[in-house]
Amino acid sequence: MKATRRNFIKQIGYVSIGFSMVGTVGLANGGFMPIDKTGSLLGTPDKDQINAWLQILENGKVKVLTGKIELGQGIRIAVAQMAAEELNTDLDLIEVNIAETGVTPDEGFTAGSSSIVSSAMAVRNAAASAREIILKIASKKWGMAISQLQLKNGKVLGPEREMSLYELLDGEQIEKTIAKATEYKGKTIRKYVGRPIPRKDIEAMVRGQEVFVQDLRFPGMVHARVVRPPSYTAKLVTINEAELERSPHLLKLVRKGSFLGVLAEDEYQAIRLMEKAKQLAKWNAPERLPGNINVKEYLKTLPADIETHEEKGDSDTSLKQSKKQLSASFFKPYLMHAANGPSCAVALFKEGELYVWTHSQGVYPLRRTLAKLVKMPEDAVHLKAVPGSGCFGQNGANDAATEAALMAIEYPGRHVRLQWTREDEHGWEPYGTAMIVELKAGLDENGEIDGWKCAIWSDGHSNRPNGNPNTLLPAQFLEEGYGHPGIGYRGGAVRNAIPYYDIPNLKVETHIFQGPLRASSLRGLGTYTNVFAIESFMDELARMSNTDPIEFRIRHSNDERSIACMKKLQEKLVGISIRGGEGLGLAFSRYKNNASYCAMAAHVSVDKITGSVQVKKMWSVVDAGETINPDGLKNQMEGGMIQSASWALKEEVRFDAQHITTLNWNSYPIFRFPDTPEVEVEVIDRVDEPPMGAGEAAQGPATAAIVNAIFDATGVRIRELPVNKELIKQAKT
Incomplete structure (x- = not known):
């Protein structure tokens, strides 16, 4: 654990990190949609249909489609295991296409620990349903009982005969509604499911191969940088365009209201131009943050909406009558996602259509939002998810994608790569909100919890883009004057606030405020602070009750x-x-x-x-x-x-x-x-x-x-x- 980068490289010999200049070859998310495609893009696949989740390919492979993005949670290998199990197919014959508008199902956001619960289960159901339909087709075609047939490695096998699935289906896909299967092999056979199948993308990451959106390169690609204002509410007063345009490497200065960006052929040139533009720009920043204060004290002074979320029994009376009482206040500060790789996106505007490669955690919701922002039809906007060196929750991915799109529209015909800096990521991403949790509890004569009160102070926990442009950072600086997105998702504050214990008298309430910093989803939402507070409190109550901490919890569990x-x-x-x-x-x-x-x-x-x-x-x-x-x-x-x-x-x-x-x-x-x-x-x-x-x-x-x-x-x-x-x-x- 004392390894340095120098020693690590010495021990493995060397690390070769290369960037392909031919586009998408080698990227873990597979091929990209052809950029010269004309006409309307595909509509959203119907999630009730088998072919929305899997397709039989002519080469004997099965393509699995998931609307979730790979965040490091391993959804790619999990859905492959599901499909391989139900279709009795080697994993090498399973291809996985992650979120892409018009290609994969619209599964909303990759969030809330729902990838396995929703997407992998949908793939299981589709594959199991497909297996039974395929066997019925083969049975009818060959005049054999289904019991005489089996699927194996992309083929149907019968006594002394076999046929590829593609051939059996005459090159068509299974356009039938998913039905409940009579058997799920993942529950019975478990040849692949339940096994520790390695993820191939891990080796690619370790070797420094092209895995992430940050690695994307296209022929003729140009580079963009955004000139950041000094504060959230700053407005651009003026920019000395004449002086900036004397720079030989400037392809274009993009100004849209207070949104300011530069384009150059080379990334380093774009960085230098951004630095120069920053010096030539003058801003007006009237509103100020409440800096150099006690954040916990300040948050409780903000106007707040109060709501009771759980109330049973009479917590006030039980607390007054309790033999022992305990009260405490807990605080969590604003936290960053702290992604190792700053946000990045590539965009191309060509022949009236917009293409964006992004590590957004919701390509369909972002498409709805982006189309509204740039005033384009949704079917003219196509988003392809590419894994990012990122995080769980909403970091700057959506913002970088939007900025790249805005720049690409102003410079059509060439791929525009927009890479955030470390300062951009740390300074402009949406943070996990600060929270305060105040707890009171009382023990009865048996040393068990009889009464419990919880009060929570929190901002909203999600302002993800879903057709609402004001959730996107650059929208705050455009001419249209999109306002503050507001508090956003309030329910995150109460997540896990109700103790998962048997307590007869209980009350939980929230005080929801609009805080000073930009906030949105961070891994676990309010669960992190609420469980930190509850379980710290449970430990203290156990000691007050002279009971072993685990035994105390077990006593209150049913x-x-x-x-x-x-x-x-x-x-x-x-x-x-x-x-x-x-x-x-x-x-x-x-x-x-x-x-x-x-x-x-x-x-x-x-x-x-x-x-x-x-x-x-x-x-x-x-x-x-x-x-x-x-x-x-x-x-x-x-x-x-x-x-x-x-x-x-x-x-x-x-x-x-x-x-x-x-x-x-x-x-x-x-x-x-x-x-x-x-x-x-x-x-x-x-x-x-x-x-x-x-x-x-x-x-x-x-x-x-x-x-x-x-x-x-x-x-x-x-x-x-x-x-x-x-x-x-x-x-x-």
Whole structure:
């Protein structure tokens, strides 16, 4: 874990990173739509039809179509496993086409841990239904009983005869409605499903091959950069165009209201032109941010809409009558997505049609929004998803795609590549909102929770583009004067706010405000803060009740799967040695209270002199129902645990009166290799249960386990993030 880049390269010999100048060859998302296509683009495939999800190819392969984008969650290999299982076909004969307008089904956004639940299950149903239809066709054609036939590797096999699926169907696709199959091979045979099938794109990433949208190159491609204003509400007063146009490398200056961009043949030239244009531009920035203040205190002064989301029993009376009471306030700051690769897109405007290659997490919703913004018919706008070196949630991908489109329309006939800088990404992406959670609880004479009250302060948790142009960053600076998108999705604030425990008297309310920073979806939405608060509180209540933390949770649980996860975690912790200055913390949650179960533990070492915390090891037990790819599930959990630890110990967006000040990895640090703990994940595979999303199951309980471990080591309760070193230094030895 002490490896440097230099030593890593020495150990592997060398790393060759090449960029193809011939377009799309080698990219993991496969081929691209021909750019010389004329006429209207394809309509949206009907999700009820088999051919919307899979197509039989002449070369013996099966193409699987998913409307989800690959974010690192492994959806590409998972849907391939589903199709291969139901069609009894080698994985090498399965091609996967990820989200593309007019080609794949419209599955909205890749969000909410729903890729397996929706897309992979749709592929399973379509493939199983296709198998039964194909066997019926072969049975009728050959005059044989279905029991004498089987599918294998793109062929139908019968006694002494075989035929390719393509030939059997006379080159046609299966244009029939998906029906419930009589058998799902993924539940019975499990030749591919439930197996740790490796992802081929991982090797390509390690080798530095062309995988991401940032790697895209096209012949004759030009480069664009946007000249950023000094603040969210700044307006462009003037730009010395004459001086800028003296630059020999300028292809075009694009000005649309206060949106300002430059185009050049070479990327470095575009960067230099952007820097020069920034010096020649004058801005008016009347509104100011509430910089250099206590964010937690400021947020509670904002106007807020109050809503009760859950109320049962009489929490006020139960709290007054309780034998012991506890109250606490928890705070999470604004967080970045902190994508390793800044956002990027390529756009081409040709013969009245617009083509965009993007790592947006919703190509159809973005198409609706982009078409409205540029005043074009939707069927003249085509978006192709390409994986980005990115994140879970809404970072700058949609904005970069829109900026590239605006620039391409002004410079038709050539591909326009627009790459954000690190400062662009850190300073202009939508952040995960800051949140405050205030909890009160009371214990009865048996040491059990009798009353619980929760009050949450939060901005909206999603302002994704879905036909609403004001959610796109460049729209804020165009002549049309699109206004603030507003609070957005309010429901994210209450996600996991209702404890997944048996509490007779309970009340949960939210205070939704419009905060000072641009905010939208960040992995887990409000779950992260709510579970951090609830599980920290549960740990404190367990100690107040003189009960083992796991046993205390089990006593308040009536879900056998919850209990099974906690007991399995308990078994894993037997014999763990805790030395001086170290602590062990626990937590549990069920994501959304209806998805994956996760029990978590963290082992930390604390230096009370410096206040620094080292997370030594983390354990999790996850029950996500039926497991499609156990390695993929473990990878999701491991990544979530490490990301959550980074949020807990290091990350916080800061700003002054003008704009964001955390614009690089020094001012916004994240976990690096030496910080990374050992992680261990155990999967409870429940084949007879439906699969559940797990991409966001780990974040909340991981941070809660860490702060509970810090208390175990120091006696200091951490209620505000990131962990304050000064607070730990003041701990009693």
